[in-house]
Amino acid sequence: MNYESACTSILVGKKASLTGNTMIARNDDTFLPLTPQRFYMHPAWKGEKGLHLKSPLNGFEADLPENGYRYNAVPNVDREHLGDYEESGINEKNVAMSATESTYGNERTLAFDPLVKDGLDEDLIVNMTLPFIESARHGVEYLGQLIKQYGSPAGNSVLFSDKDNVWYMEIVTGHHWVAQRIPDDAYAVAANQVAIQQVDFTDTDNFAWSEGIQEFVAEHKLNPDQSGWNFRHIFGTMNEKDRHYNTPRVWYAHHILNPETPEEPESAELPFIMRTSHRISVEDIAQILGSHYNETRFDPFGHGDDKDRLRYRPIGLNRTQNSHVLEVRDNVQEGLEGIMWLCLGYPEFSPYVPFYTNATDTDPSYSTTPLKMDVDADSAYWLHRTNSMLVESHYSKFVQGNRDYLTELYRRYRKFVYDTDNGASELSGKDLTKYLTEANYKVVAMTKAATKDQINQMIMEGINLSRLTFDMDKNL
Template sequence: MDAQKYSACTSILIGKKASTDGSVMIGRNEDARAAWPKHYIVHPHHESKSNPVFKSSDNKFKLTLPKVRFKYDATPEWTKKYGLFEEDGINEYNVAMSATESTYSNETVLGVDPLVKDGIGEEAMITVVLPYIKTPREGIERLGKIIEKYGTDESNGILFADKNSAWYMETGGGHQWVAERIPDDYYAVIANQSAIQDIDFNDPNNFMWAPHIREFVNKYHLNPSTHGNFNFRQIFGTHTLADTYYNTPRVWYGQKMFNPEIQQDPQSQNLPFIRKSHRKLSINDAEAFLASHYQGTKYDPVGEGKPQDRKRFRPISLAKTQESHIMQMRPNQPKETTGIHWLAMGVAAQSTYVPFFSGITGTPTAYHYGVHDYKHNSAYWAFKLAGIMVDSHYLQFNPQLEALQAKLNIHYLNSIKDVDANAKQLSSDQLVKLVNKVSNGEAKLAIKDYRKLTGHLIALAADYSPLNYHQDLNL
């Protein structure tokens, strides 16, 4: 079973001067299978007497870990059989990490630096990195050293952030990597294709790289540039026809959302990695991007375009999304409320982004449940089932879903405003109690309302049976 080998995510990063409130934001849709539940948990701070050893259940990768593990939250799989896949979280030092955006190295690179079967993969990255770092740079350095020593079994993009900066890291071949700091007034959207372009080796404040990457590229004559620049996307990435249908249209649509004044071809292989938006972006903009499916264009699969156009490109939000997340790292807040982990279980377009403050010490019980087959007690299945009901009669049911999404989002924003108004007057212990109460309360409200909507839609769906018939009420 290769559940995660077909993972195909979409990511967004927003610098602090590009956002409306000075927040740094990173987010991603975790896409693999249409029915593959996720859980949401908090790992407490833990100190071991001896160094624990991480052993992958996906391959033979293992790593000795530090004795001190910082508190962090994560969204692991419902089963450990194929790996943990903790995917996203914020640790006690308010460092956020999302891993990974699946990418591909080209055949020329793999011919001289093959992927390592038992190297580190997506399933392990959050678990062995996030609980042991205090800054995004530390995260990149730690993961980079692991890749250099043990290799990686796949090509990936990894997102890091704190309240000061967002970083995007990409791997190439079995042992190479680079990272770029997103300029404060820029954003980036990525879709399963190497994205980072020119690396400035004279600017270590904004770029990081594997120590011997230039020697490696020169040794094997991998750089096609005639200008002497080092374009990671060109050297390590793919540029196939499949990319123009599966990947580049998603980047095109994100840039169309935030820079509508710029005309671009959705199948262009030359879309820039970073852009400066024509306006500042909010958490709602980040959510709208990750929940999008080419609305307003002929490519919308549930739109009014021609059948061949509606099926032409792979959308951003799709049935195979297991969960979608945005980590909002806010300035001028106490540590318990600096980070907000916005988490939408299931399909982003049909779910709701519930806000969890970084100071929480636990999550609702419903977020600990969920197996492959439907279970009523699972948060994942509560949101997923509503989407399935809407899918059956999209035009009739989707307006009711959208009304609930808007209602809940307004409620979330009001709750956050109230927490912020009181946060600076509370002690740390009081604030932890408050953020647990509010975060878990919002989650329980969302589950309750989604279950209520699902019940209502089931009753409405009964009248759409193919065995139905217009009945003479006099009979």
């Protein structure tokens, strides 16, 4: 599988969010439009010896610790040929991880710390990290040790969060990386380009880095600036591909959340840390991750000329296999903290369904996905991709109905979370986990019914839109 130049990530500090909770979010974009995925709960394990992982892609292999926490993940269905790529989840310690945002180091730095061909790559990075970490900062440190031990075969950036902290970690060469804590009152966006800027090596509360990175940069004379230590300038790329493929996505996210910001889509100096005057909601993130330069001349569905409409790569794509918002809540009772808002269709047209992560199972329509389309299959992946394809096929005719469908679902999701939280007030331990597992089944059933109704409506309307028609006297 080729994940080159894919994904868009958004990170939100708890004071910058509408609910006062941390959120990390990402589009998992693949090279091909159809790479079926499933959503499942991986059970915890204790005292199990001999657990071993091996990548079918680059030959990386490693033993796993004997103990691991329960976590949820969204892997490929065809793991044997395409690799695991578990991508995202929240473990039972309420630590969230999303991996990875493909990121590219420049030739100057890679000359002296080249990528490691059989190192730890995206396909197994979640398996090797998420079951074993107890906080977002611990995630950075734990993965940093793995990269020191095994090396990295690609540039990979990783998102971590817990109820208090959000961290973004950029691995850009075979062994070197920097991570930055997102301030509580801020958000950040990244899109396949080194994002972190000035690093303060005296501020260990908000920055972490690979062993010897300062000496590495000094020894090989890699810092191009007269002053400061700008990670993006030292390790990142700034080329024509970045200006048309990467930076416009960051610009547009800023445009949505900070429309007053005077930025240019092709600027290499778009700020990483951003603040906005309003609090950011899950719906705001969904709007950004599904966007395609809406209401600008760069919108592929818009009315600009072809040169503008095809100038920049949009955020939401047909090859977005899943999109997710991982919310870790700080204002609820124990056991209710983790919610994964998961979208399996095109994020522009499909809902982000809220799943409580303190659960032991997922509805079979999510946990089991056929490799190929089967109209009789009960599959969330294929259901939502069918819905997305139909909306796009008659975009101007169907988009308003699709927005109404999504608006109503988000209203119902908010009420679902509120009611589920209240219904759990007397529960704890295994009883709470069982209750939340059943609640997840209920929200799937509700979503499935609404989506099938939406599909039926579009099919009936689409039949009436056929060009194979002819006006005739109904009395004939």
